[in-house]
Amino acid sequence: MVKVRLFAHLRELAGTDAVEIPMGTMQTTQDLLDGLTPHVPPALIEALRDQSAMISVDQRYAGWDAPLHDGAEVGILPPVSGG
Amino acid sequence: MVKVRLFAHLRELAGTDAVEIPMGTMQTTQDLLDGLTPHVPPALIEALRDQSAMISVDQRYAGWDAPLHDGAEVGILPPVSGG
């Protein structure tokens, strides 16, 4: 399983702050994003289209083609606005 | 008369924080410095030789050839070290 964590407006669109997704044949973060559709509301998929979101794997920034492992925690992070 | 004000180590060398000097034929700050000798201890004259001091006239920075007027307040300012 991969645990996908969602934040800010993505969390609100998904109606949840986390989704568990079976590893299946996923190998990279791109595979995960491609396979999200059945697990989350269409509005979230729509919001991810502009690719402004960043990805973290196990709480570190990662690329869209970063390798996944079973038990990984993947964050989908909208553009940040702290400080 | 011109009032010459002295600060920091120059004040200590002069043993006073101010000296009054008659206008005489003085026209510029350079004339004033040239004519200081009879009015202050030699150690002060010696200390002014390296020309690191700055001059103010009426509490504004001025050049060594700035015009003087009767009643002017001239400051002889060693390199500053505030802050």
Next chain:
Amino acid sequence: MFEIVDSPFEPDPYYQQARAAAPHAGALVMFTGLVRDLYQADQGEQITHLELEHYPGMTESICESIIADAMQRFEISYVQVVHRVGKILANEHIVLVLVAASHRRAAFDAAQYIMDFLKTDAPFWKKEVGARGAHWLGLKRKDQQAAERWRALSTNSGSSHDKQ
């Protein structure tokens, strides 16, 4: 070094702590970011408060990494960063950065460096809440450029907190 707080904080206790911890420093720079008083958002709507969300765990490791980079890059002796989360009202503090150094230039540079990367890299999200609704803010272009300025100055290829 880095602290996340969920209720209002004042800078002075942190300032006194820095002063006590860095008695040989001589120069202290403190930056604070506050919620402006009842400001108008871009759409002209009056803002009543902010909501700050973050990614617990990742926030700490990113911010600690930014601070470690700053300690390595600049001749500074002490850093404290505090970031507020949750519901934040007008005039309350959002962020505090405190840097102590022997020379003011290093303290100023380090405080700016930390703020610049905190803005671009730390996983915080700010929601403006007004009478007619709420919306999430995104990273500002100005903040993106501020961090890029440091990256351009770097001789090494990147820092541990960098996004890919």
Next chain:
Amino acid sequence: MFEIVDSPFEPDPYYQQARAAAPHAGALVMFTGLVRDLYQADQGEQITHLELEHYPGMTESICESIIADAMQRFEISYVQVVHRVGKILANEHIVLVLVAASHRRAAFDAAQYIMDFLKTDAPFWKKEVGARGAHWLGLKRKDQQAAERWRALSTNSGSSHDKQ
């Protein structure tokens, strides 16, 4: 705006004043310079305290002019500068610069600008006093260069506080 004090001061009351005076600012930068704890002077002698002398009247007009220049040059909404004179002990504050602005970059730049010119132009003199004697400090080359950096950036020919 500018204040000379002859007894120990704390920054927090000034900070709170800035915060109240600039509720729309959002960004506050505070710089403080302190007497380092029992430091060694260049000659290796232990320093017991400092003595700060200034040119009353001229100090105020120079410092107010530096502040006015900063207000014109940067988009800032509030400045407070406090400078201590007289006998100053270890860990006491020598100088405080507080700047409020809408954007942090302007606040950081203005605080540095003010400190840089205060160092080169304001008629203050610092005496280090140790067990074996005392000596007056001069302007440091580093401080001279810091101010020159701003002059080089200026498009206009000079500011009212400039030395000739």
